[in-house]
Amino acid sequence: MEPRMTTSRSPGPGLKALGPWLRVMAQRRARLAIGALLMLLTMVFAIGLLTLSGWFITATALTGMALAAGAAATLDVFTPGSGIRLFAVGRTAARYAERLYNHDTVLRLLADIRGRTFAGLARLPGRELARYRAGEWLNRLTADIDALDNLYLRLLAPPLVGLLAILGVAGVLALALPRLGIVLLAVLLPLWGVITLGMALAGRRPSARRIETLERLRVRALEHLQGLAELRAFAALGAHRGTLETTQHRLLDDQRRLERRAALGSALVTLGVQGAGVGILCLALLAFTAGELSAPVASMLPLAVLALNEGLAMLPAAFVQLGATRQAAARLNDQAALSSAEEGIHAWPLAPGEAPEVVFDNVSLRYPGMESTPALAHLDLRLAAGERLAVLGPSGSGKSSLAQLVARAFDPSDGHVRVAGRDVRDLAPVALRARLGYLTQHTELFHASLADNLRLGLPVDHGLGEEAIERALWQALWIVDLDGWARELPQGLETWVGEAGRQLSGGQARRVALARVILRDAPLVLLDEPLAGLDEATAGIIAERLDTWLDGRSVLMFAHRRDALPRCDRAWSFTAAA
Template sequence: MKSSNDATLIATFRPWLKVLGRRRRRLWVGGLLMLLTVVAAIGLLALSGWFITATAITGTLLAAGIQATLDIYRPGAGIRFFAVGRSVVRYVERIYNHDTVLRLLADLRAGMFAVMTRLDERVMGQLRASEWLNRLTADIDALDSFYLRLLAPPLVALLAIGGIGVLLGLFAPGIGIAVTIPLLGLWLWLVVGQARLGLAASRRRIATLDRLRMRSIEQMQGLAELRCYGTLGAHRQALLAEERALYDDQRRLGRYQALGSALVSMGVTLSAVLALWLGARAFTAGEIGGPVMVMLPLAVLAMNEALALLPTGFTHFGSTLAAAERLNGMAALRGSIRDPQSPLDLPAGPLSLALENVSLEYAGTGPSQGVRSVAPALAAVSLDITPGERVALVGESGAGKSSIAKLAARLIEPEQGQVLVGGRSIREIALSVLRSRIGYLTQHAELFHDTLAANLRLADAQADDARLWGVLDIVDLAAWARELPQGLDTWVGESGRQLSGGQARRVALARVLLSEPDLLILDEPFSGLDVETASRIAGRLDTWLDGRTVIYLAHDESVLPRVDRSLRLREGRLV
C-alpha cells in the first residue's frame, strides 16, 4: 500500500510525466545513450585490467622459459573500441539529451503560456508580474533536471548495478551477489537518502530565489519612490537578508552534495576492494584465473561513471518538487470567463456598446475576501453608445475608464448588471469573434523583441507591407520608418527600448488600426506626444475612423479628435 507522501509525489509529477511522454521515443534513445556510455566505461576498465594482467603473466612465464601464448589483437581492438566508443557515445549523448531537454522546456513554456491566455484579469492579478515571470522562467528551468538528473540517471545506474552483478556472477556467482548488495544499498541512499536530506533546504532555496528576484525587480522599478520615501535602506536590508538566507542554504546543500559524492567514491571503492578480496580467495581456490581476479574490481570501479550524477540531482530534488508544485498551481488556475455553448453572431458594421446597471469590484476588495470596497471600480453605471458614435470617457485616474474598456473587451466580468455589444449580451458572443471586432489600445504599449513588421503583424499575420506602411502613415511614423537602416525589418528591442516613448505608443496604435476593428477603445492615444504631432495624427485618424464606433479614454478631452459627446466619470460613477 502506498503512503500518502508517495501518492502526493506521484500526483505532483504526473502532469510533467505526461509532457515527457509526448517525446517518449527521444527519452528512450537518450537513456540508451547514457547506458551505452556506462557500458563502455565498464568494458574499458574491465578489459584493460584483464589484458594488462594477462600480458604481465604471459611475459613472466616466457621470461621463466615456460611456453605461453596470448592473443593480443582481439583484446587490444576491444580496448580501442571501448575507449573510442565511450568518447563518441558520451558526446552524442550530451548533444542529444540537451537538445531533448530544450524541446521539453519549449513544450512546458508553450503550455504555461496557453494557460495564461485563458485567464482573466482578476486571476492574473493574484500574482505580481515578477512572480508570473518567475514561473515561466526559473520554475520551468528547474524542471530541466527532471529527466537529466532524476529519471534517466537512477534508472541507468540501477541497470548498471544489475549488469555488474551479472558480469561478476558469470565468473563467480558468490562475488556477483556479494558486490551487488552494497551497491544497491548505496544507490538507495543516493536516491532516497540524499533527496530527504536536502529536501527542506532545496525547497527553501527556490522560494528564497523567488522572493529575491521579486524584491530586486521591485527595487529597480521603484528606485525613485524608495528614495523619495526614505525606505531604500530598509528595502536593501531585506534584500541582504534574503541573500544571506540563500547563501546559507546553498552552503548547506553543497555540504550534502559533497557527502553524497564522498559516499559514491567510498562505496564504489569498498565494493571494488570486496570484489578484489573475494576474487583473491577464488583465485587461491583455483576457481578463477589471475587476469579475471584483477578484472572484477576494476569493473566495479567503473560504477563511478553511473553513480556520479545522483548526488547532485537528488540533493536538489526539493527544488524540482517545489517548482512542479508551483507550476501545478498555475496550471490549475481557471478564469471565470468562458465561451458560450451557443454563441450569437455580431451584426456587420460599427458596433454599439451598452452597460446596464453595471457594478464592478476588483479582487481583494469584494465580499469573497471579507472586505468590501468603500469606492468600487464601477457603481451602477449605465450608458448607451450607438453604432458609429464617437464618445469620450473623461475622468481622473481611478475613475473607472479602464474598467469600462476591460468590460467591453470582456477581460473581466461585472459583479452585477450586463454588458451588451451590438445589441447582444457579451456573455453570448464567442470570445474570438468579440475580440476580433474590438480594437483596444491600452495604457501600456506592449512591444516585443522583434522587428517592427513582426510587432505590427500581431494584429494581422497576413498583412502585406503596403498595409503596414498605410497604418504607419496614419500615426505619422512612415517617414521615420523609411529612414531606418532595415526599414520594417528593424528590431525594436526588448519592450521597444530602441524607440522613444512616443514612438512606441504610436506603433501600438498602428497595430490596433491594422486589425480593422468595428469598435475602437483608445486609452490616451496621444500620450507622450507633442501638440503638433498629436494634432497631425488626430487629423489623419479622424478620416480613418469614419464608419466605426470609437471610445476615447482621457483625462482631458481637449487633446482628442472630434467627438460626438463626452461622459465624465468620477469614483466609478457617471456624473
C-alpha cells in the first residue's frame, strides 16, 4: 500500500481553508485594491464606449433623417466623438495596465506563498519527509501553489467588479427610468449568483478530485520512467502502464465534466445578458412610444446591458475550479500544520557561540518502514563541549544516522539525544539548526550564482553589510582552497554553477558545500566525509585550514578511516563498540 499525504478527502474543504492564504494576500492589500480598481476602470470604459457609441449612432441617424425631410436640426458631433475616443483609448490603456499590474501582483503573491511553503517544508524533519515521495512534496511547491493563483485574479476581484458593474448599470438605467433598473437587477443579480456560487457547487467534487488525481498521475509517471528497467525485468511494465492509463482516464473524465459545466455557465451568461438586453430594449421602446424616453436614450440603454457580458463571461470557468483551489489550500494547510507541530518548547540554553555538549543515551533508531532492522541499537556516546570526535565505521554502520539524530532529522526510537543538556525533542528546531553546521554526504547546489549558493550558509540574522558578506564568502572559499579558482571564473562569484551544480566538478561542489558550513559559523559542527573525493594535496591544505577554524567548536566528524579527517581529539569506532 503506497503512502499518501494526509489531506482532506471531503468533496472540498470549507472556505476556511482559504483563510491563511487570504491573510498572506492581505499583506499586499494596497496592490490588490489598485488592481481591482484597474479592472473596474476597464469595465467602466467598455460600458461607456458601447453605450455612447449607440447613442451617437442613433442621434446621428435621426438628425440625418430630419435634415433629409427638410426639418431644421443640429447635433454636436464633437463632444460625443471626443467621448468615444476617450473611452476607446482609455479601455485599451486600462486593459493593458490592468493585465500588466495584476499579473505582476499575482507573481509577487505566488512568490510570497512559495516562500512561506518552502520555509515550512524546510522545517520538517526527515522522519516526515521520508514518509512521502519527493514528487508529492514537489507537487505542493508547484501545482498546488499554482492553483492558488486563481484566488485573486479570477475568484476575488472579477466577481466583485462584475457585481459593481451590474449595480452601476442598473443605477444608470434607474436614472433614465426607475423600473428599468429594477428589472435589470431582478434578472442579473440571480444570474450573478448562479455563475459564481452555483458554478462553484457544480464543480466542487470533480475539481477537488482532479487535484488528487493529477498528483497521483505525476508521481506514477515519474516512477514509470525512473523504474522502467526494473518494471521490464519483472514483467510488470504492462500492469504499471495500465494503472497510469486508468488514472489518466479518471483525470480526463473530471476535466470533461468541468468543461461541460463551465460551458453551461458561459451559455447562461450569454442568454442572461442578451435576454436582459432584449427585455430592456422592449421596455425602452414602450417608454419611447409613451414619450418617457428619447430615441437615442432608448437605444443606448440596452447596449449598456450588453456591455456587461465582458465582466461576467469569465466567471463560470473560474468558479467551476473553486473546489480545486480550496483543495490545494487545504493540502498546503496540512503541510503547515506538520511544520508548526515541530516547534519545540525550549530556546537555546547557552550563550551565543558557546560550544554545546552532545550526549547519546541508550539510543536506538528504526527508520519508518524498516522497524525490524534498527539502524542504531542501544548506543551510548558523549561529545564534550569544544571537543572534536571522529566517528569511524564502514558504510551502513550508522554514522550518518548519528548525525541526523543530532540535527533532528529523525527522533530516536528509544533513548535520548541531548544537546546542551536538553533533549533535542524539547529544543525549538529553529534555535537548534541556527547553531548547527551540517555537511551531509549529498551536495545540493541550486541553479544560481556561486555567491547565491554560498549565501545560503549565512545565518538568517547575520546582520552583515554587502562588503562584510563578500569578505566572508572569500574567506570561506580560501579555507576550502577555492578562492583562486573562483577569481578566474568569467564573472567571479556571480558565475552561475548550472542546475544541480553541473558546471562544477564533484570535488568543487563538495567544497562549496563545506564553505556553506563554514559561513554558518556555528558552535556545533557535523562533518560527514568532509575530505571525500579530494586529492591528497588538496585534502591536506583544507585539513590544515579547517583545523584553525574548528577551534572552540564541538565537532562530530564521520569517515571510514581516521586519516581521511582533519585533526581530532579522539576517535570512536562502530567496529570497536560492537
